[in-house]
Amino acid sequence: MQLIPRHDPYLVVRSTGGLTVAALRGELDLVLVRHLRPELDALVRESDDLTVDIRRLTFCDATGLGLLAHCAGRMHRRGARWRLVCDQPWILRLIRLTELSDLLRPEHGTPYPPQPDALGPVVPLPAEPGVTRPVS
Template sequence: MDRQNIDSAQPGRLRVEVRTVGGSELLAPRGELDHHTAELLRAPLDGALDAGRTRLVVDCSELEFCDSTGLNVLLGARMRAEAAGGGVHLVAMRPAVARVFRITGADAVFTLHDSLDTALPG
């Protein structure tokens, strides 16, 4: 299992843990995903896709906030992953984050999971 952490210039704003679990790339953002921090998630998503890993699992259990820029990063990754035969799976969204997806209708285009157990193939 390969693991890396990506930190924002502002400690506490956003951290992204990345690891490979079986055939999935697991990304765990912690903190706030907004126009200031979106690149910290975009970079590892793009890196996984560029390396041919098209099944992306984003553990949202520690994601406290997501604005439209963060949503667009995830939508862009979904489009790339699906074009390559994969997909983006979102896990354990907190109510404030889930609300953004529900209001915009984005919850209908992602595969949503309540837990990592259901998101990661066994």
């Protein structure tokens, strides 16, 4: 995979052939959505196989979920392959509570093919206060 040169601390894109991996970092809220939407829209238009890795998000609100749902919906309508890589229980819970699981199809694991990570290691987040077991 080849790193696309850019200077964005919130998005790193790797692409080879038809496979594109977009790794997001930071707080996916209204401000970051406005910043990232043009780039993600371009990736959705141009990719036949798009993986969005959100394991490094530290926050995600309804606007962020809306952007992910928008991208996934466009990929599905085009018949292109969509993957969302997420291992954070709090985001997975939001996806489940908003009934976006069928659209977003979150997966655990690493984007394929695994590559050295330009964003640095994944730092596990502390558990939600007061939550002692996963909510199903």
